[in-house]
Amino acid sequence: QKEVEQNSGPLSVPEGAIASLNCTYSDRVSQSFFWYRQYSGKSPELIMSIYSNGDKEDGRFTAQLNKASQYVSLLIRDSQPSDSATYLCAVNIQNRGSTLGRLYFGRGTQLTVWP
Amino acid sequence: DAGVTQSPTHLIKTRGQQVTLRCSPKSGHDTVSWYQQALGQGPQFIFQYYEEEERQRGNFPDRFSGHQFPNYSSELNVNALLLGDSALYLCASTGDRKLSYEQYFGPGTRLTVT
Numbered sequence: 001q002k003e004v005e006q007n008s009g010p011l012s013v014p015e016g017a018i019a020s021l022n023c024t025y026s027d028r029v030s031q032s033f034f035w036y037r038q039y040s041g042k043s044p045e046l047i048m049s050i051y052s053n054g055d056k057e058d059g060r061f062t063a064q065l066n067k068a069s070q071y072v073s074l075l076i077r078d079s080q081p082s083d084s085a086t087y088l089c090a091v092n093i094q095n096r097g098s099t100l101g102r103l104y105f106g107r108g109t110q111l112t113v114w115p
Numbered sequence: 116d117a118g119v120t121q122s123p124t125h126l127i128k129t130r131g132q133q134v135t136l137r138c139s140p141k142s143g144h145d146t147v148s149w150y151q152q153a154l155g156q157g158p159q160f161i162f163q164y165y166e167e168e169e170r171q172r173g174n175f176p177d178r179f180s181g182h183q184f185p186n187y188s189s190e191l192n193v194n195a196l197l198l199g200d201s202a203l204y205l206c207a208s209t210g211d212r213k214l215s216y217e218q219y220f221g222p223g224t225r226l227t228v229t
Contacts, residue, residue: 004157032216043205043220044158088157092216100170101216102148103207105157 002027006089006106015115019076023089023106026070032092032101033065033072038108039085048074079113086110117142119221121206127227128196136191136224140208147189148218149181150205158205164189193226201228 007022021035032051036044050056050063050072062075072091076083086108094101120139128134140147146165150158160173164183183189187208193200203225207218 034217036220043203043223046217046219049217090157094216095171100146100163100165102160102163102171102173103150103158103218104160107155107157 002091002093002104004089004091004104004106006087006109008109010110010112012112012114013079015079015081015113017079017113019079019083019111019113021074021076021087021089021109021111023072023074024070025072025089025091025104027091027093027104028067028070030067030070030091030093033063034090034092034103035061035063035074036088036090036105037085038088044088076111079111081113081115084112119144119206119208119219121204121221121224123224124222125225125227127229129229130196130198132196133192133194134196134226136193136204136206136226137188138191138206138208138221139188140206141210141219144208144210144219145187146209147183147187148207148209149189149191150207150220151175152203152205152223154202161191196228198228201226 003026035048038044048063060077064073088108089106090103092101148163149161152158162172167183178194203223206221
């Protein structure tokens, strides 16, 4: 059973603060990791991808990956009210002998940034 | 650059009926995956199509079937609808089957079964 767990929300932070979102996964063969943002009533939007251990920064977003601990996180610096959404962690796992993978999602963490 | 498109946007059906949802992948993408997202949950993988064949399937009954056309567009069919099939149905496409495997979602089809 491949599982992706996210820290239970909701998470509420003031404008300008750092929001920290966490995710753990159970399958050690996972190779690619993604964060999606989903506004209420909308579809998921890919905001970050990370494949190697360490940090990856893109604007106000930083993804962190630790494969040994099976842990991936997303930091949002200088949080804005427009960041209020549900953040989904997704893990890509490729079947043995296949070039095709599939995504496993966590349940999401709801983030609210208040002015 | 056209993104992933889906139709219809919303659909209301009665229990026992059949429904067909449609998806056109992002330009340059050839692999399409379908997901079901219930309220408050993360998307659940239904199946994936590549080269007009179903390549992988999640834990969904045979009532869920699909098809991929030569132009890479895809359909999801659900027969004998149940109340529990009410959900947001998402189509995602990718053209990169190597390490990154980034998938991009369409706007979704909201299906309500009454």
